Amino acid sequence: MSVFGITGIRIDDHTGVVTHVRWGQINPKNNSWFTEPVDAPVTDVVNAIVNGDEVWTIIPVAGAQTALGPRVHTMLSTGGLEGIAVPPDTPDDRSFDVLPKI
Template structure:
């Protein structure tokens, strides 16, 4: 099982869904990148989650990288899968759409 982090997203303005992310393998303890970041379609993130990999949001605040909420796969009514932040109880200050845009 690998751990990835997403630090930027591309959102389709017509439906407010994430279409692409900038991500890479990350060390969940130090928040350091373990591979080069790349921009991929959201379907690749969904596939990684479905195969057991862990995906987190990653925010840079005051020059420090901090893991935000975990990312989960979601099903849309049109039959396509997407991603969203997994916020148990809804008590978190950052969401996927708070990430910078690519």
């Protein structure tokens, strides 16, 4: 199992669905990057989660600091496409809305 962090997202203006992410593999032992974040289609994230990997958001906080956000899970959009989401009870300051747009 690998651990990944999402640092940015692209949301479709018409559907409100996440279409792309900026993400990289994390070393959970020291919270450093195994791989620098790169832009990828959301299907890559869905596949990683389905294959047993953990995916978390990395939330920007004061200055250049970051904090671990909620764990990401898969979901079905109203159009029947698989996508990603954070838990519905996630506070606004930890939602996808606070991630930088790519």
